[in-house]
Amino acid sequence: MAELRGALIGCGFFAVNQMHAWRDIAGASIVAICDRDPERLKIVGDQFGIAKRYTDAAELFAGESLDFVDIATTAPSHRPLVEMAAAHRVPVICQKPFAPTLADAKAMVGACAQAGVPLMVHENFRWQSPIQAVRAVLDSGEIGTPFFGRISFRSAYDVFSGQPYLATGKRFIIEDLGIHILDIARFLLGDVSVITTRTVRINPGISGEDVATMLMDHDSGAISVVDCSYATKLATEPFPETLIEIDGSDGTIRLAQGYRLTVTGKSGTAITDVSPPLLPWASRPWHNIQESVVAIQQHWVDCLAKGIEPATSGADNLKTFALVEAAYAGAASRQPVQLDTLL
Ligand code: NAD
Ligand code: 89Y
Incomplete structure (x- = not known):
């Protein structure tokens, strides 16, 4: 099977772990990254050798053909970004906390279900x-x-x-x-x-x-x-x-x-x-969390390949x-x- 083409949105503190983990994982790779902060975009793009860089998520979705998107921003941006992924029919991983409120979280699960798009919350512990x-x-x-x-x-x-x-x-x-x-x-x-x-x-x-x-x-x-x-x-x-x-x-x-x-x-x-x-x-001492990032991202790739719901799907995470x-x-x-x- 061809490698899944993923994009990462949000190149901050924790995303670096996710980028390392994607390099370790069989069956998927990150082909484009996005951050509204050009400095973070450059740091992560240079560190992981990613040439395709966007400061606007809408341009990322318009410009790339993606098998999934990995959202590593903080909670206030999660709902618009997940809904954008659903609108483009792109399977989506979203960091915890899933949303600012339960009402937002329910709307995000609803949007992905309606679009028939897999949704996993990065609940890695x-x-x-x-x-x-x-x-x-x-x-x-x-x-x-x-x-x-x-x-x-x-x-x-x-x-x-x-x-x-x-x-x-x-x-x-x-x-x-x-x-x-x-x-x-x-x-x-x-x-x-x-x-x-x-x-x-x-x-x-x-x-x-x-x-x-x-x-x-x-x-x-x-x-x-x-x-x-x-x-x-x-x-x-x-x-x-x-x-x-x-x-x-x-x-x-x-x-x-x-x-x-x-x-x-x-x-x-x-x-x-x-x-x-x-x-x-x-x-150390982050290695415990860092290992779990590899495990959950591998789980996502395995679930997409088999067409099954991830353990920490949006619906489960509600x-x-x-x-x-x-x-x-x-x-x-x-x-x-x-x-x-x-x-
Ligand atoms: P951060 O502020 O360091 O990074 C977030 C990045 O997202 C920033 O670079 C910011 O510019 C970018 N961003 C924000 N909105 C954007 C948008 N609309 N489009 C493009 N880029 C945007 O935050 P962080 O500490 O890396 O945390 C990110 C998320 O990861 C949080 O939700 C946090 O709770 C979670 N987190 C999870 C774990 C874990 O173990 N699962 C550990 C630490 C943090
Ligand atoms: O943001 C938190 C998380 O998800 O794991 C530990 C943390 O980085 C700080 O409490």
């Missing part, structure tokens, strides 16, 4: 190899039926120097990072019916909340706690590790700092090192996005929020 290792243990049946989970991300890593916009939005940790951890909770324990949330801001230099604690009822009957913080100073900084505790009817899973996986189940206790590989272009909206609503009202009122 569930593709991290330690998280996939936890999923594999659950699938093996070793710990029986899960009844409790804690999915935890606590750090004091300075994310603001690389992503200064994170310090200025009214919303911060749930929308930016919690969205991944909520998605992991869905991936491991299934969909959610009710969420209760408390948030607080510790860092006086930012506008949004930097600590969030969420309690969720899953349709499976399991209960989980999702807790996120960028105000937690630890002896050894864990960024960007997600730590996991799952209790099941026949045992337990613990994914501890340092990528140490302990499984106690039907066949005893096993301790494994599930550290992600350090790809040649990757850099359920993760609804958790974000519900968390903010519940933090404001201090009341539990039912998810079926939003979806």
Whole structure:
């Protein structure tokens, strides 16, 4: 099969990882890039040897014949760009957070469905190899039926120097990072019916909340706690590790700092090192996230080839996005929020 011809829109901080990953992936390559900032366009174009460069996405779609487009801009531009891709019948990947509001997200899913265009949200955390290792243990049946989970991300890593916009939005940790951890909770324990949330801001230099604690009822009957913080100073900084505790009817899973996986189940206790590989272009501590970018982009290419829906399709991501909206609503009202009122 001929290589898929892709274009990348948004050549900022995170897009560099996506460009590295596209070079590693069989079956697709990036033939054109777009950024409204000519400086970013030049930096990424020169680094990856891409000659076709556009400062206007409309000109990109008009000028190129594309098999897919990869949108790596920040959320405010996602809806117009996804709708532009749908109008040109170009399959589309869109970075998280999928949109500024759930109403926008639903409209984007609708536009792609109506155009018959595949849509995947770049929700990559569930593709991290330690998280996939936890999923594999659950699938093996070793710990029986899960009844409790804690999915935890606590750090004091300075994310603001690389992503200064994170310090200025009214919303911060749930929308930016919690969205991944909520998605992991869905991936491991299934969909959610009710969420209760408390948030607080510790860092006086930012506008949004930097600590969030969420309690969720899953349709499976399991209960989980999702807790996120960028105000937690630890002896050894864990960024960007997600730590996991799952209790099941026949045992337990613990994914501890340092990528140490302990499984106690039907066949005893096993301790494994599930550290992600350090790809040649990757850099610690981001290598965990960087590896997952390759995995999700390869998944996209495989799904396009087979004509099947990606795991984090737009439709699937509405359920993760609804958790974000519900968390903010519940933090404001201090009341539990039912998810079926939003979806
Ligand atoms: P950034 O601001 O560094 O880069 C965004 C780029 O998009 C900028 O260069 C900007 O000029 C360009 N842009 C914006 N609107 C445009 C438009 N309409 N047309 C063309 N170009 C446009 O942002 P970033 O830190 O790279 O983040 C991008 C997205 O990636 C965000 O949504 C962020 O949440 C997400 N992100 C995801 C992960 C992950 O692990 N999945 C990690 C970090 C960031
Ligand atoms: O933007 C965020 C993301 O998606 O992963 C980590 C991050 O870069 C900072 O919280």
